[in-house]
Amino acid sequence: MPPPPGRLVLLDSASLYFRAFHGVPESVTAPDGTPVNAVRGFLDSVAFLVTTYRPTRLVACWDDDWRPAFRVRALPTYKAHRVGADGGEDAPPALGPQVDVIVEVLAALGIARVGAPGYEADDVVATLAAREATGGGDPVDVVTGDRDLFQLVDDATGVRVLYCGKGVRKAETVTQDWLHGKYAVATGAAYADMAVLRGDPSDGLPGVAGIGEKTAAALITRHGDLAGLLAAAQDPASNLSPGQRRKLLDARDYLAAAPVVVQTARDVPLPAVHDALPVAPADPDRLARLVDRWGLASSVERVLTALAGVRAG
Missing domain, CATH: 3.40.50.1010 (5'-nuclease)
Structure with missing residues (x-):
């Protein structure tokens, strides 16, 4: 057996x-x-x-x-x-x-x-x-x-x-089904990118001002991942609204640093x-x-x- x-x-x-x-x-x-x-x-x-x-x-x-x-x-x-x-x-x-x-x-x-x-x-x-x-x-x-x-x-x-x-x-x-039902993200990696945008006051992560959880999930889903979203923010012809582009560009220093904090190390x-x-x-x-x-x-x-x-x- x-x-x-x-x-x-x-x-x-x-x-x-x-x-x-x-x-x-x-x-x-x-x-x-x-x-x-x-x-x-x-x-x-x-x-x-x-x-x-x-x-x-x-x-x-x-x-x-x-x-x-x-x-x-x-x-x-x-x-x-x-x-x-x-x-x-x-x-x-x-x-x-x-x-x-x-x-x-x-x-x-x-x-x-x-x-x-x-x-x-x-x-x-x-x-x-x-x-x-x-x-x-x-x-x-x-x-x-x-x-x-x-x-x-x-x-x-x-x-x-x-x-x-x-x-x-x-x-x-x-x-993954649970994540999609609860947060409207399809993968664990997408959840991490959404969490960067949303922030977490309990860990001292401010998030991007004016972008809440639902908007963050929608943006990551639409643009694939955080890198794709940042590329869109730098493109005036992207489908981001002017307000969203401004919020993301204003937070570019935070968005460069926060993934180091949010993402787990997998090579300890x-x-x-x-x-x-x-x-x-x-x-x-x-x-x-x-x-x-x-x-x-x-x-x-x-x-x-x-x-x-x-x-x-």
Whole structure:
């Protein structure tokens, strides 16, 4: 008999643990009273995803750099409003220590975790998805609450996004048809070009003044891509209105820089990743200590049960 079909799940980990932190009450604590709401929520999300989508491989993709220098050089406003007094990310004080616990638990479970200096998790996700497509590998599910990763959607190579904007349990499956129905763009690449025009205040991207989401999608669809649209803006005989041409030409510096910020890097130098779902915890003794220290018995048991369920077929 042929082996069962494989599936690779790539977690946008920061997106998941931030959502867990804000979605699970801080009253969820370890025995000593330390909040573990993000840890518990993250692990419960992993258990649900493994049970529901039954991947054969899984990678927790990590932000080794939440605001990479190459993006800040291109557009200094990138995430500038999120910089804290110490120069790092302005995150809730109770979250940082929990991220360290998540790292330890993933290692003890044997679930792959991958980051790269100077890159965001988005870039790690994109690089691993591209590797899979180039090598003719398994279909890929990208789990995120960040719309930026819609640009990776590609029906031909089997890359889809499980968008958990309303929570992991209400994840929407984003395909090219979904993108067309929601945003009137036909591909993930067109979504990225539309996002440049539209902008994203949450990331410090102003967009092109006077061009909203619907107009942006229509312009990209009509002109093929951002390069085609910019060429049309420079042509007085194009079918752009004088107002649209002026708005685009006034924003030419932004439009030259923003794609560096919006588009994911797909050539991050990553090592080979052992991403098969673990058949047993990599370090049972360490896992037991972490469970006792942080009061994680129920969440870790849910993950172990989910992993056993996939192995059992």
